Amino acid sequence: MSFPKTRLRRLRYNPIIRELVKETKISVDDLIYPMFVCTGENIRNEISSMPGQYQLSIDNFINECKNVTRKGIKSILIFGIPENKDESGKIACQDNSIVQRAIKEIRKQNLNLLIIADVCNCEYTNHGHCGTIIDGDVDNDLTIQTLANQAVSLVKAGADIIAPSDMMDGRVGLIRTALDNSGFERTPILSYAVKYSSAFYSPFRDAADSTPSFGDRKTYQMDFANSREAFREVEQDLNEGADMIMVKPALSYLDIIYKIKEYTNVPVIAYSVSGEYSMIKAASQNNWIKEMDIVMEITTSIKRAGADIIITYHALDIADRLNNK
Ligand SMILES: [Zn+2]
Incomplete structure (x- = not known):
């Protein structure tokens, strides 16, 4: 009997062989866990559109950081929810602002934890935009001064x-x-170099209380129809001194992740955003999907597309899955 000599199933019969030939593996070292810290004491507010994610006051935030390290996750990305907001987000530049205080407290714990501090004004402005408003839109050159001050203050507090x-x-x-x-x-x-103006961010805006009170972010975030423009954003940020490049969101932008990875030699980070998380949560609460199977498949696809590192709200669940394997 003549049959093609190629039998691709040979490498699929034995589960150990399947594991040996697996091309893409997720490790806890690949993951960054985003967290929200707020003022007050003993606060643990579940974010209604992001079940399983919380706004935590510093005391609970520290406990959660310990839990994160116990699971083997070594990097967190911090967002702050301040008590007061102002016109230009200058409140984020104060050394006693919420994220700075949280970082100082984590540092006292001597945890083996890398602290990545998000730098933006939108959680700190009373209009929810990412900078200082002049004539109804964010003024670029005024805003970047505030961001530079915020960055220095965060590093002084202990951000890595x-x-x-x-x-x-x-x-x-x-x-x-x-x-x-x-x-x-x-x-x-770590520059959010390729950040699209995306409807996938809306649960985050509940989480960080940063919904713009007027207009949208289309004059500064990228149009999701564009991919060549992403190269210009990456070029610009690398020329200015960025060490790592982010693509955000992830799931609907796998082509962008792939292209950027081919184009550049710096580490590429993908941010699997709140809307991606919430869709999975909602579907799994209805028993329409198997949550962790979907999470592993999507996270693997993001890495397979070229992401070296993935920021994901599923990080702790992925760590549990990997640890229990
Ligand atoms: Zn912002």
């Missing part, structure tokens, strides 16, 4: 990596200069 998420032009360069001038030339910048 600075992650500007605002999408202003020139902010990476100005932050780099400000950090260097303050003696922080060893602190890396």
